[in-house]
Amino acid sequence: MTTVEQAEQIILAQIKDYGTEALAFEQALGRVLAEDIKADRNLPPFNRVTMDGIAIDFDAIVKGIRTFKIKATQAAGDQPVDIDANEECVEIMTGAALSPTVNAVIRYEDLEINNGLAKLLAPEVKHGQNIHFKGTDKRSGDIVAPSNQVISPAVISLLASVGKANVLVKKMPRVMIISSGDELVEVAATPSDYQIRKSNNYTVKAALKLHGLDADMMHIPDDPDVTRKQIETCLQNYDVILLSGGISMGKFDYIPQALQDAQVTRLFHKVQQRPGKPFWFGKHDNGALVFAFPGNPVATFMCLHRYVLPWLDATLSLPPKEHVYALLDRDFTFAPPLKYFLQIKLKSTPMGTLAAQPVEGNGSGDFANLADTDAFMELPPDRDEFKKGEVFRVWKF
Numbered sequence: 319m320t321t322v323e324q325a326e327q328i329i330l331a332q333i334k335d336y337g338t339e340a341l342a343f344e345q346a347l348g349r350v351l352a353e354d355i356k357a358d359r360n361l362p363p364f365n366r367v368t369m370d371g372i373a374i375d376f377d378a379i380v381k382g383i384r385t386f387k388i389k390a391t392q393a394a395g396d397q398p399v400d401i402d403a404n405e406e407c408v409e410i411m412t413g414a415a416l417s418p419t420v421n422a423v424i425r426y427e428d429l430e431i432n433n434g435l436a437k438l439l440a441p442e443v444k445h446g447q448n449i450h451f452k453g454t455d456k457r458s459g460d461i462v463a464p465s466n467q468v469i470s471p472a473v474i475s476l477l478a479s480v481g482k483a484n485v486l487v488k489k490m491p492r493v494m495i496i497s498s499g500d501e502l503v504e505v506a507a508t509p510s511d512y513q514i515r516k517s518n519n520y521t522v523k524a525a526l527k528l529h530g531l532d533a534d535m536m537h538i539p540d541d542p543d544v545t546r547k548q549i550e551t552c553l554q555n556y557d558v559i560l561l562s563g564g565i566s567m568g569k570f571d572y573i574p575q576a577l578q579d580a581q582v583t584r585l586f587h588k589v590q591q592r593p594g595k596p597f598w599f600g601k602h603d604n605g606a607l608v609f610a611f612p613g614n615p616v617a618t619f620m621c622l623h624r625y626v627l628p629w630l631d632a633t634l635s636l637p638p639k640e641h642v643y644a645l646l647d648r649d650f651t652f653a654p655p656l657k658y659f660l661q662i663k664l665k666s667t668p669m670g671t672l673a674a675q676p677v678e679g680n681g682s683g684d685f686a687n688l689a690d691t692d693a694f695m696e697l698p699p700d701r702d703e704f705k706k707g708e709v710f711r712v713w714k715f
C-alpha cells in the first residue's frame with residue numbers, strides 16, 4: 319500500500335504554474351503576490367515630524383536661545399515653512415514635512431506658549447529629535463514586499479503606500495468540488511430518518527476559501543453513467559477535481575471506475591493511514607488532477623489538510639510551511655499498521671512548548687469532534703505505543 323510519504327511525493331510531483339492575473343489591490347488579500355513590490359519613492363518620502371510641537375534650528379540651542387517666535391503654523395500635508403532666524407520656530411504637526419531650515423522638534427508637553435512665543439521647559443534638546451528621516455525605512459526602488467508570499471494586511475498597507483492600485487497575483491487553479499451519494503440532501507432540506515445533509519463539500523470549499531481560492535460545487539447521484547459523464551465535463555473545464563465519497567468497496571461506489579472510464583490515470587489508490595485509507599489520486603492526459611477523498615467527513619478533512627493544501631502552496635510557489643511539532647500529553651495506543659492522524663487539542667505551555675491533548679472522538683464519521691480539536695498529530699505506523707512526552711509532527715487546521 320502507498321505510504322503517506324509516497325502519496326505526498328506523488329502529489330507534490332504534480333505542481334503546475336497556473337499563470338498570473340492583475341487584481342485591484344483591495345481584492346488581493348489572501349492571494350499570492352506574483353511580483354516584487356518596490357518603493358516608488360523614499361520611505362518616508364520627506365523628513366517627517368513625529369510629535370506635535372515646534373520645529374527649530376538646533377543652532378539656537380547651542381547659542382543658548384530658549385524662547386522662540388512662532389513664525390507660522392504648519393499642518394501635515396502643508397508645504398514646509400522656512401525660518402529666517404535662530405529665534406524663530408514653526409508650530410508644526412505630526413506627519414508634516416520638515417523644512418531644511420529646521421532640524422529638531424520639541425513637543426507641546428515641553429513648551430509654554432503665550433502671545434506667539436514658545437518658551438522651552440525641557441532642559442535637554444537633541445539635534446534631530448522627533449524626526450523620522452527621509453529614506454531611513456526604504457530607499458526609492460528598494461523591494462518592500464518580495465513576490466511569492468501571501469498578501470497579508472501588512473502587504474496591503476505596503477501596496478497602498480507605494481501606489482500599487484493593481485497588483486499581479488498568482489492565478490488559482492479552477493477547482494470543482496463534487497459530492498456524491500443518494501443519501502445526501504441539501505442543507506436547507508429536512509432529511510428523512512435515513513438521510514443526512516451534505517457537509518464535506520462545504521467544509522472543503524470553506525478551507526479553500528481561507529486560502530484565497532473560490533471553488534465551484536456540484537453533486538452527482540449514485541448512477542455510473544451520470545457519474546462518468548459529469549466527471550468528463552468537469553475534466554474539460556477545471557484544473558482540479560476534489561471528490562468526496564463513493565471510492566470504497568460499496569455496491570454504489572462508482573467513482574474509481576468512472577474515473578478510469580474518463581481516462582484519468584490512477585497514481586495511487588489506498589494510503590497506509592487512518593482516517594482516509596481509501597484515498598484515490600490521479601491525473602488526466604490534459605493535466606487535470608483528481609483527488610478523490612473517502613466520504614467519511616474526518617477522512618475528507620484530513621486528506622485536504624495533509625495533501626491538498628500543501629500541494630496548493632507548492633503550486634503557488636509559496637515556501638513550504640515550517641513543520642510544527644508537539645508533545646503528547648498522555649500515553650496513547652494505536653495498533654493497526656497504519657499512520658494514525660490523531661485529533662488533538664493544542665495547548666502552549668509556560669515552557670514555550672506545545673502540548674497535544676488527544677481528543678479521539680468516534681472515528682472518521684464523527685465530524686462534531688473536529689470542532690473540539692484544532693490539529694491532527696501524525697503518529698508513525700511502525701509501533702503501537704506512544705508515550706506521554708514524545709514529540710510528533712502536527713497539522714493545524
Ligand SMILES: Nc1nc2c(c(=O)[nH]1)N[C@H]1C(S)=C(S)[C@@H](COP(=O)(O)OP(=O)(O)OC[C@H]3O[C@@H](n4cnc5c(N)ncnc54)[C@H](O)[C@@H]3O)O[C@H]1N2
Pocket residue numbers: 497498499501502514515516517518519562563564565566567568571593594595596611612613614615617682683
Ligand atoms: N468493505 C469496506 N468498507 C469500507 C472500507 C473498506 O476498506 N472496506 N473503508 C471504510 C473507510 S475507511 C471509509 S473512509 C469509507 C469511505 O467510503 P467512500 O469514500 O465510499 O464514502 P461513502 O461510502 O460514499 O461515504 C462514507 C460516509 O461519508 C458520508 N458522506 C459522503 N459524502 C458526504 C458529504 N458530502 N457530506 C457529508 N457526509 C458525506 C456518507 O454518507 C457515509 O456516511 O468507507 C468505509 N467502508
Ligand code: MOO
Pocket residue numbers: 592593594595596612614616617682683
Ligand atoms: O478512512 Mo476511513 O476515514 O478510516 O473511516
